[in-house]
Amino acid sequence: MSHASPPTSPQTWSQRFETALHPVIATFNASIGFDIALIEYDLTGSIAHAQMLGHTGIISPAEAEQLVQGLEQIRQEYRQGQFQPGIEAEDVHFAVERRLTELVGNVGKKLHTARSRNDQVGTDTRLYLRDQVRQIQTQLLEFQKTLLDLAAQQVETLIPGYTHLQRAQPLSLAHHLMAYVEMVQRDWERLEDGYKRLNTSPLGCGALAGTSFPIDRVYSANLLGFDRIYTNSLDGVSDRDFAVEFLCAASLIMVHLSRLSEEVILWASEEFGFVTLRDSCATGSSIMPQKKNPDVPELVRGKTGRVFGHLQALLVLMKGLPLAYNKDLQEDKEALFDAVNTVKSCLAAMTILFQEGLEFRTERLAAAVESDFSNATDVADYLAAKGVPFREAYNLVGKVVKTSLAQGKLLKDLTLDEWQALHPAFAEDIYAAIAPRQVVAARNSLGGTGFEQVRQAIATAQERNHTLLAQAHTLLAQTGRLS
Numbered sequence: 001m002s003h004a005s006p007p008t009s010p011q012t013w014s015q016r017f018e019t020a021l022h023p024v025i026a027t028f029n030a031s032i033g034f035d036i037a038l039i040e041y042d043l044t045g046s047i048a049h050a051q052m053l054g055h056t057g058i059i060s061p062a063e064a065e066q067l068v069q070g071l072e073q074i075r076q077e078y079r080q081g082q083f084q085p086g087i088e089a090e091d092v093h094f095a096v097e098r099r100l101t102e103l104v105g106n107v108g109k110k111l112h113t114a115r116s117r118n119d120q121v122g123t124d125t126r127l128y129l130r131d132q133v134r135q136i137q138t139q140l141l142e143f144q145k146t147l148l149d150l151a152a153q154q155v156e157t158l159i160p161g162y163t164h165l166q167r168a169q170p171l172s173l174a175h176h177l178m179a180y181v182e183m184v185q186r187d188w189e190r191l192e193d194g195y196k197r198l199n200t201s202p203l204g205c206g207a208l209a210g211t212s213f214p215i216d217r218v219y220s221a222n223l224l225g226f227d228r229i230y231t232n233s234l235d236g237v238s239d240r241d242f243a244v245e246f247l248c249a250a251s252l253i254m255v256h257l258s259r260l261s262e263e264v265i266l267w268a269s270e271e272f273g274f275v276t277l278r279d280s281c282a283t284g285s286s287i288m289p290q291k292k293n294p295d296v297p298e299l300v301r302g303k304t305g306r307v308f309g310h311l312q313a314l315l316v317l318m319k320g321l322p323l324a325y326n327k328d329l330q331e332d333k334e335a336l337f338d339a340v341n342t343v344k345s346c347l348a349a350m351t352i353l354f355q356e357g358l359e360f361r362t363e364r365l366a367a368a369v370e371s372d373f374s375n376a377t378d379v380a381d382y383l384a385a386k387g388v389p390f391r392e393a394y395n396l397v398g399k400v401v402k403t404s405l406a407q408g409k410l411l412k413d414l415t416l417d418e419w420q421a422l423h424p425a426f427a428e429d430i431y432a433a434i435a436p437r438q439v440v441a442a443r444n445s446l447g448g449t450g451f452e453q454v455r456q457a458i459a460t461a462q463e464r465n466h467t468l469l470a471q472a473h474t475l476l477a478q479t480g481r482l483s
Helices: 023-029 032-056 061-079 092-110 117-153 173-198 217-223 233-238 241-267 295-319 327-357 362-369 376-385 390-407 416-422 436-442 451-479
Strands: 158-163 166-172 275-277 358-360
Touching (some): 032 117, 117 173, 117 233, 117 241, 117 327, 158 173, 158 362, 166 173, 166 436, 173 451, 295 327, 327 358, 390 416, 436 451
């Protein structure tokens, strides 16, 4: 079929109209250029609808079987590249119905009995997003596993911890990575929670008011694997909360990927020098041969904005729409499709980056935690443990940091006499207490950076990840992964 020629005769509703759409308006009105992405879901939903029509006796079982066979043939034609509807089809729904009628004759015209494009597109979009959510959840778990594997290798590697981008306290590198493991877990849970509302069938809501035909909405919902049906037809055809919820969750996924990307970009700079970018995940400069550019995290950071934009666009789209369906809702799809594709591509790229694209410079990291005052809090904690009120200890340490800076010394360089001149509670064990490895090990409170806490956190998260990932792969195998 041609992709270029506009319609030259009236469309399906033409008995109401005397002339066809103006060619420019026809092009402006058409959505086939992007909603073709829904074709497999449209076919799946139409098959369930045809089966329901036969089940209820609205059409004969033989007619229902003809429709199902014709729809499956269209699926094969599409997969083989033989069915490529153009602008004259207006949208994927008309394209499928027209081709079906060509294949099975007048019985094809019965497919749309007791159904509107309004509930049809709502069904298709939910089927599409339901599938994509499961794929993204699996990608999240794969990325989480990558972070967990890396964290397990880096428990005793130290890295400076920052607040306000100023050196604060030393950390286990694994503890730093585990913070993102927790973010990814919340991302997975948000999608799982949204799936409960997403998996609701609008099929049978009709244009806005239901239908006079004796349909069985629960039957078709069960065929499609929906958990429930919309109980208000107006709401069913006009609800896009599920899409907004997904875009909210997608935006937070991108927030977390972008934050991690920013850290990689900093770590790879000469000023930090904490990681080296491997050739497989870095690019060069067209003019400066010495450079390795962190394009992957930079692109992820940049693509975050477009997902945010899609969320804002859909919120603005929805805020003024009266019930029920309005053509404005055609605009939900490009935003949704692009957000899905962006999140999936960013997760894939970041997984590869952390699997094979980074090498932590452990010597540079070790030197970094030895060359600052990030152990100052531990001096105050040392005094507090010996009975000195913490605020008094805090002020004393502030003075010694100021003096040490003026003298060009670090705390580890002070003599025992200098410590004891500050306060008689100091003893020889102060040096062990402020050594970076001991500083990290000592923070063994629940959720802290102490090595034992981190190992336990990794073990717990690995067990959870293993269980969820096995379930995710089973779900994908069962649903067939329509992409």
